[in-house]
Amino acid sequence: MPLFSIIQAAGWPIWPLLLCSVVALALIIERFASLRTNRVVPARLLEEVLGVTQNQLPTTEMVKRLAEHSLLGQVLAAGLRAAAEPRMSEDKLRQVFELAGRRAIHQLERYLTTLGTIATAAPLLGLLGTVVGLIEIFGSQAPGGGNPALLAHGISIALYNTAFGLMVAIPSLMFYRYFRGRIEEYELELEQSSDQLLSQLRRLIA
Numbered sequence: 001m002p003l004f005s006i007i008q009a010a011g012w013p014i015w016p017l018l019l020c021s022v023v024a025l026a027l028i029i030e031r032f033a034s035l036r037t038n039r040v041v042p043a044r045l046l047e048e049v050l051g052v053t054q055n056q057l058p059t060t061e062m063v064k065r066l067a068e069h070s071l072l073g074q075v076l077a078a079g080l081r082a083a084a085e086p087r088m089s090e091d092k093l094r095q096v097f098e099l100a101g102r103r104a105i106h107q108l109e110r111y112l113t114t115l116g117t118i119a120t121a122a123p124l125l126g127l128l129g130t131v132v133g134l135i136e137i138f139g140s141q142a143p144g145g146g147n148p149a150l151l152a153h154g155i156s157i158a159l160y161n162t163a164f165g166l167m168v169a170i171p172s173l174m175f176y177r178y179f180r181g182r183i184e185e186y187e188l189e190l191e192q193s194s195d196q197l198l199s200q201l202r203r204l205i206a
Contacts, residue, residue: 011129011132011133011136011161013125013128013129013132013133013161014129014160014161014164016125017122017125017126017129017161017164017165017168020118020121020122020125020168020172021167021168023114023118024115024118024119024168024171024172024175027111027114027115027118028115028171028172028175030111031111031112031115031175031179034108034110035108035179035182035183035186038070039070039071040070040071040072040108040186041070041071041072041186041189041190041193042069042070042072042073045069045070045072045073045076046072046076046193046196046197049066049076049080049197050196050197050200053080053197053200053201053204054200056204057080057083057084057201057204058080063077063080063081064077066080071104071107071108071186071190072104072189072190072193074100074103074104075097075100075101075104075190075193075194076193076194076197078096078097078099078100079093079096079097079100079194079197079198079201080197080201082096083201083204083205088205089205090198090202090205093198093201093202093205094198097194097197097198098194100194101187101190101191101194104190105183105187105190108183108186108187109183112176112179112180112183115172115175115176115179116172116173116176118168118169118172119169119172119173119176120169122165122166122168122169122172123162123165123166123169124165125161125165126161126162126163126164126165126166126168126169127161127162127165128161129158129160129161129162129164129165130158130159130161130162132158132161133154133155133157133158133159133161134155134158137154137155137158
């Protein structure tokens with residue numbers, strides 16, 4: 001049976017699932033683009049920053065370019081801006097790094113809640129569609145009779161919703177877990193990079 005015919009036969013409950021599938025696909029593509037390594041923690045960026053700040057703080061223009069470079073660059077640039085302020089203590093500088101890190105993690109986790117919600121809700125929407133279909137099928141049967149073949153066909157059509165719900169939920173859950181794992185790795189790298197730069201800036205603000 002062609003896909004369009006299946007959608008027509010499944011009835012109105014399948015349309016929310018189709019919307020969920022489109023949204024999930026868009027979010028997966030967006031997260032793949034946003035969570036690329038060169039956009040989050042580019043290779044050798046920390047080494048370059050540590051080299052530039054070996055003996056002195058970089059210029060304002062260099063810090064601005066660093067903030068526009070990547071997510072790691074934003075975190076490091078926040079610390080460098082704070083270190084340039086007069087009477088900046090180590091505790092305050094650490095707080096600046098922590099706040100910048102939380103902002104970066106918030107950006108990394110953007111849309112993940114929606115993707116996780118789709119993974120959870122899609123099977124339930126499919127089950128709802130199946131229940132609605134079964135209610136309509138049994139409600140249309142004549143009391144004390146009915147065509148068993150037609151009944152079986154109607155039940156199979158009602159189950160399309162459950163099957164489609166699982167087809168949406170399983171990939172969404174897999175990609176949700178995958179993105180969550182990548183974010184945890186990036187979070188660790190951001191924290192380690194911040195600690196290394198903080199250790200070096202400590203000498204400059206002393």
